[in-house]
Amino acid sequence: xxxxxxxxxxxxxxxxxxxxxxxxxxxxxxxxxxxxxxxxxxxxxxxxxxxxxxxxxxxxxxxxxxxxxxxxxxxxxxxxxxxxxxxxxxxxxxxxxxxxxxxxxxxxxxxxxxxxxxxxxxxxxxxxxxxxxxxxxxxxxxxxxxxxxxxxxxxxxxxxxxxxxxxxxxxxxxxxxxxxxxxxxxxxxxxxxxxxxxxxxxxxxxxxxxxxxxxxxxxxxxxxxxxxxxxxxxxxxxxxxxxxxxxxxxxxxxxxxxxxxxxxxxxxxxxxxxxxxxxxxxxxxxxxxxxxxxxxxxxxxxxxxxxxxxxxxxxxxxxxxxxxxxxxxxxxxxxxxxxxxxxxxxxxxxxxxxxxxxxxxxxxxxxxxxxxxxxxxxxxxxxxxxxxxxxxxxxxxxxxxxxxxxxxxxxxxxxxxxxxxxxxxxxxxxxxxxxxxxxxxxxxxxxxxxxxxxxxxxxxxxxxxxxxxxxxxxxxxxxxxxxxxxxxxxxxxxxxxxxxxxxxxxxxxxxxxxxxxxxxxxxxxxxxxxxxxxxxxxxxxxxxxxxxxxxxxxxxxxxxxxxxxxxxxxxxxxxxxxxxxxxxxxxxxxxxxxxxxxxxxxxxxxxxxxxxxxxxxxxxxx
Amino acid sequence: xxxxxxxxxxxxxxxxxxxxxxxxxxxxxxxxxxxxxxxxxxxxxxxxxxxxxxxxxxxxxxxxxxxxxxxxxxxxxxxxxxxxxxxxxxxxxxxxxxxxxxxxxxxxxxxxxxxxxxxxxxxxxxxxxxxxxxxxxxxxxxx
Numbered sequence: 001x002x003x004x005x006x007x008x009x010x011x012x013x014x015x016x017x018x019x020x021x022x023x024x025x026x027x028x029x030x031x032x033x034x035x036x037x038x039x040x041x042x043x044x045x046x047x048x049x050x051x052x053x054x055x056x057x058x059x060x061x062x063x064x065x066x067x068x069x070x071x072x073x074x075x076x077x078x079x080x081x082x083x084x085x086x087x088x089x090x091x092x093x094x095x096x097x098x099x100x101x102x103x104x105x106x107x108x109x110x111x112x113x114x115x116x117x118x119x120x121x122x123x124x125x126x127x128x129x130x131x132x133x134x135x136x137x138x139x140x141x142x143x144x145x146x147x148x149x150x151x152x153x154x155x156x157x158x159x160x161x162x163x164x165x166x167x168x169x170x171x172x173x174x175x176x177x178x179x180x181x182x183x184x185x186x187x188x189x190x191x192x193x194x195x196x197x198x199x200x201x202x203x204x205x206x207x208x209x210x211x212x213x214x215x216x217x218x219x220x221x222x223x224x225x226x227x228x229x230x231x232x233x234x235x236x237x238x239x240x241x242x243x244x245x246x247x248x249x250x251x252x253x254x255x256x257x258x259x260x261x262x263x264x265x266x267x268x269x270x271x272x273x274x275x276x277x278x279x280x281x282x283x284x285x286x287x288x289x290x291x292x293x294x295x296x297x298x299x300x301x302x303x304x305x306x307x308x309x310x311x312x313x314x315x316x317x318x319x320x321x322x323x324x325x326x327x328x329x330x331x332x333x334x335x336x337x338x339x340x341x342x343x344x345x346x347x348x349x350x351x352x353x354x355x356x357x358x359x360x361x362x363x364x365x366x367x368x369x370x371x372x373x374x375x376x377x378x379x380x381x382x383x384x385x386x387x388x389x390x391x392x393x394x395x396x397x398x399x400x401x402x403x404x405x406x407x408x409x410x411x412x413x414x415x416x417x418x419x420x421x422x423x424x425x426x427x428x429x430x431x432x433x434x435x436x437x438x439x440x441x442x443x444x445x446x447x448x449x450x451x452x453x454x455x456x457x458x459x460x461x462x463x464x465x466x467x468x469x470x471x472x473x474x475x476x477x478x479x480x481x482x483x484x485x486x487x488x489x490x491x492x493x494x495x496x497x498x499x500x501x502x503x504x505x506x507x508x509x510x511x512x513x514x515x516x517x518x519x520x521x522x523x524x525x526x527x528x529x530x531x532x533x534x535x536x537x538x539x540x541x542x543x544x545x546x547x548x549x550x551x552x553x554x555x556x557x558x559x560x561x562x563x564x565x566x567x568x569x570x571x572x573x574x575x576x577x578x579x580x581x582x583x584x585x586x587x588x589x590x591x592x593x594x595x596x597x598x599x600x601x602x603x604x605x606x607x608x609x610x611x612x613x614x615x616x617x618x619x620x621x622x
Numbered sequence: 623x624x625x626x627x628x629x630x631x632x633x634x635x636x637x638x639x640x641x642x643x644x645x646x647x648x649x650x651x652x653x654x655x656x657x658x659x660x661x662x663x664x665x666x667x668x669x670x671x672x673x674x675x676x677x678x679x680x681x682x683x684x685x686x687x688x689x690x691x692x693x694x695x696x697x698x699x700x701x702x703x704x705x706x707x708x709x710x711x712x713x714x715x716x717x718x719x720x721x722x723x724x725x726x727x728x729x730x731x732x733x734x735x736x737x738x739x740x741x742x743x744x745x746x747x748x749x750x751x752x753x754x755x756x757x758x759x760x761x762x763x764x765x
Binding site: 074076110149152153162185211219233244291298303315316317 | 627641645705727
């Protein structure tokens with residue numbers, strides 16, 4: 001790079017692509033922007049807040065999709081692979097961030113950009129080709145309609161090289177399936193439906209190749225810090241043993257033993273077939289070898305092949321814990337081979353496995369209660385446990401065929417359309433389907449589902465501390481403050497960007513000195529711990545302000561009916577429930593800790609001013 | 623990183639990976655220190671030589687013309703050219719302390735002496751390895 005950005009790690013440039021005009025330009029970032037918002041999540045939140053006007057339709061050309069790396073992306077810091085995608089979600093109508101590993105993020109930085117802002121709408125299918133500094137909007141009519149893997153191969157063929165790293169959408173994104181994701185290589189930025197937003201913009205793919213490099217202030221200091229992290233990773237039983245051996249599926253039987261494994265659309269939290277889809281079973285039955293994202297010593301990813309039976313010859317990267325939950329236990333399905341098959345299909349169509357599973361679970365519960373019949377399902381026996389039906393429904397949703405067309409709208413809209421009391425089976429918060437960590441059995445995690453930016457995301461609070469016993473999961477005391485600190489921690493992790501699997505290494509409960517050191521060693525910004533904590537608060541509060549502008553208030557911060565009305569029926573966690581009065585008590589404490597108004601849930605003016613969000617304060621309190 | 627003082631593995635590193643097919647198969651690109659080695663024998667200006675003490679292959683950067691013959695003849699696709707200096711980038715085993723080994727947490731990189739196995743053996747190994755990679759990608763069903 002000719003003119004170097006003051007701080008290390010960053011390229012210092014963001015690519016803005018206007019698809020309506022077919023033009024792009026490189027824009028510098030400012031030093032203040034980097035100090036206040038760090039990268040990834042922070043950059044994405046600020047850009048969307050400033051540039052996406054309230055109340056626009058997520059599928060209109062006015063919506064934007066931001067791809068953003070963090071200052072560590074592309075360096076040697078463990079898990080420095082990640083990139084975030086930010087948009088106004090067609091599922092929730094709110095701010096939504098989603099992250100992926102793989103190799104795309106690092107390559108984008110080597111190509112000379114920290115991120116990409118995609119705006120407008122191309123007249124016809126297009127893809128973006130970023131070759132170092134050169135940017136080209138190219139015709140994608142030849143790959144439109146193709147699955148994600150096929151699309152990537154066709155782009156390689158057309159460009160005459162397999163070197164570019166590619167992010168793309170599948171047929172589901174093109175058909176505006178509201179749970180459509182973006183696939184980057186084989187990794188998915190899964191949640192929130194940004195794949196459909198890219199589809200609405202007629203943007204099929206982004207291919208990127210870079211030969212540049214990333215500069216840091218003191219490479220020996222970075223190396224020493226990386227070594228320290230690697231030693232901690234090796235010494236930790238989770239990151240050093242369980243994740244390399246079993247990957248994320250190792251969590252499944254542990255959650256089942258604690259009685260907090262979502263089963264049959266969250267009717268139960270113990271699954272009798274858990275052993276068949278747990279870490280040990282996956283490893284024994286289908287895993288061929290471990291893989292890693294860029295710069296990651298944890299190598300949690302598993303390359304799997306189904307060798308025999310009806311799903312023989314399915315090759316799959318994964319399935320991950322969340323997918324074994326959403327396409328396994330949540331559907332009463334203990335056939336691991338069918339989960340691998342359905343996972344692969346989700347990747348190829350480009351749909352989020354979590355939301356897709358919860359949607360099928362909703363349909364299954366409707367079917368078992370007579371709300372949906374064989375007439376609706378096209379003759380399919382949509383009972384819990386029918387693995388053939390699971391695979392068929394994934395195809396139906398990915399293609400928007402038959403019942404799949406209604407389900408492709410997500411459980412909230414599908415329930416509204418189907419009616420007949422089906423809404424009581426719609427497991428979502430703010431329109432986003434509930435992920436694979438218990439609300440009833442982990443009250444601190446429940447606050448994330450209720451009051452988080454994204455709704456049903458397990459990253460808006462985190463389950464780990466309560467699940468592993470670091471924090472007592474049987475009490476609601478102090479959980480409002482707990483969730484607040486985790487929000488801030490998550491915002492910083494996703495801004496640096498470190499993988500959430502690093503939380504046990506750099507800080508499980510709050511922003512720590514490790515986050516601070518990581519930022520400073522890469523960037524040389526010399527932020528204090530208080531600065532970093534404030535940045536975390538600033539980012540989370542800015543996301544809230546985005547949602548407040550869209551009409552979100554305290555009344556919207558709530559859980560699906562089942563979690564506040566039906567106790568866990570059996571197992572170790574039997575009887576656990578988040579009673580409405582308990583949820584309200586936790587929310588009171590949460591808003592107080594956040595400095596948000598108790599009645600409305602709007603960030604107080606003084607909170608906004610304290611976080612240097614003066615413009616936001618002016619807008620919300622005009 | 624060790625040699626260049628910045629992070630740029632896509633062009634600058636002397637050991638790297640290639641991703642083949644989807645779902646991806648990871649193929650490591652690493653110099654095997656063949657002896658005798660194709661790169662050494664085919665260099666038109668004799669810029670690839672052996673350290674007299676350790677027998678490790680080294681590039682005399684001031685003599686290398688960047689012609690790329692070594693890149694073409696390496697049976698393991700483990701040589702490439704420096705994007706700016708236009709000289710051959712060859713693994714020099716970091717003066718006996720390879721940084722890659724330290725950073726490979728699963729322990730997949732080792733130094734092991736295979737006496738008497740030269741270019742022909744290397745070619746055979748490369749062929750088996752390529753076949754292995756392609757056979758893994760076959761039989762995968764697509765939509």
